[in-house]
Amino acid sequence: MVRNCREVKVREVRFLGAWEEPGDFVELTLENPDWDGYRPGQFAMLRPKHWGLELSWGRPFSISRADADSVTFFFQVVGRGTARLSRLKPDDEVIIWGPLGNGFSAPAETPTLLLAGGMGIAPFRGYVEKHPTPEALRLVFAHRASIGSYPYQLLAEAIPAEAVHEKSPDDLPMIIERIQNEVRGAKDGLVLACGPLPFLKTVQQAAREHKVRAELSLERSMACGVGACLGCVCKDGQNKHVQVCARGPVFKSDDVQF
Numbered sequence: 001m002v003r004n005c006r007e008v009k010v011r012e013v014r015f016l017g018a019w020e021e022p023g024d025f026v027e028l029t030l031e032n033p034d035w036d037g038y039r040p041g042q043f044a045m046l047r048p049k050h051w052g053l054e055l056s057w058g059r060p061f062s063i064s065r066a067d068a069d070s071v072t073f074f075f076q077v078v079g080r081g082t083a084r085l086s087r088l089k090p091d092d093e094v095i096i097w098g099p100l101g102n103g104f105s106a107p108a109e110t111p112t113l114l115l116a117g118g119m120g121i122a123p124f125r126g127y128v129e130k131h132p133t134p135e136a137l138r139l140v141f142a143h144r145a146s147i148g149s150y151p152y153q154l155l156a157e158a159i160p161a162e163a164v165h166e167k168s169p170d171d172l173p174m175i176i177e178r179i180q181n182e183v184r185g186a187k188d189g190l191v192l193a194c195g196p197l198p199f200l201k202t203v204q205q206a207a208r209e210h211k212v213r214a215e216l217s218l219e220r221s222m223a224c225g226v227g228a229c230l231g232c233v234c235k236d237g238q239n240k241h242v243q244v245c246a247r248g249p250v251f252k253s254d255d256v257q258f
């Protein structure tokens with residue numbers, strides 16, 4: 001079952017550190033904002049206090065992992081907000097609101113295939129850590145940048161994992177076929193997917209064709225993150241407009257249109 005979050009907390013927390021890899025990949029750690037917990041697949045909105053009016057909205061990021069002391073995000077620098085987040089300094093304060101949205105299902109004992117594309121690997125770190133039966137999990141990770149840029153190794157030490165490298169556009173048909181085959185092979189279990197839109201579309205089509213239970217985590221540009229601005233609307237399986245931040249970001253595969 002995809003579950004919804006009811007409580008939103010807005011907090012100011014300290015920046016604790018950042019780890020950077022070539023290719024503008026950043027693992028950002030903040031003080032834990034006094035959350036009781038979170039469900040993997042949920043996200044948070046981040047807005048450093050010193051951002052001026054030119055960056056008036058926060059930016060959404062999947063919660064990669066969290067413990068009693070800290071919460072970690074993993075992102076790629078793609079624009080002004082992520083560039084400035086990558087340059088935070090010790091003791092800078094960040095306004096954080098979350099945990100937001102629902103989260104992935106985590107049924108114990110069910111064979112569960114994690115399909116991650118690029119930055120879509122972020123929520124699976126915490127998912128594996130918190131899962132009641134991690135021995136039921138397997139990861140297939142499709143990526144373009146070098147494997148060392150992602151937290152792949154940490155996951156590969158915890159569960160069976162395979163990485164598929166898209167070195168050039170010529171590799172794309174091979175990656176698509178691999179994803180289709182992986183989904184087909186997961187017929188008696190559950191598939192969880194997070195990644196770019198074409199990646200999610202491939203998973204959705206394969207899940208439909210082979211009648212496989214799947215959940216997809218969607219990324220949309222967001223402003224409020226809490227269902228107040230209509231900035232993140234998409235259509236659900238009944239052709240109704242829904243807010244990704246409030247109804248998602250995780251949708252049952254048949255319950256969302258791209």
Ligand SMILES: Cc1cc2nc3c(=O)[nH]c(=O)nc-3n(C[C@H](O)[C@H](O)[C@H](O)COP(=O)(O)OP(=O)(O)OC[C@H]3O[C@@H](n4cnc5c(N)ncnc54)[C@H](O)[C@@H]3O)c2cc1C
Binds near residue numbers: 043059063076221
């Ligand atoms: C629920 C959710 C979880 C996310 N989790 C992660 C994560 O774990 N790691 C990560 O690297 N990114 C994640 N994103 C995407 C991230 O929010 C954007 O990359 C970020 O907001 C870009 O901000 P910016 O100011 O640097 O870029 P901008 O200057 O705003 O835009 C730069 C480029 O990024 C694109 N962009 C902006 N916002 C988004 C968005 N929300 N989704 C996709 N593309 C966007 C723009 O179209 C543009 O091409 C997530 C988005 C959502 C909605």
Ligand code: FES
Binds near residue numbers: 223225229232243246
């Ligand atoms: S981001 Fe404002 S409604 Fe979803």
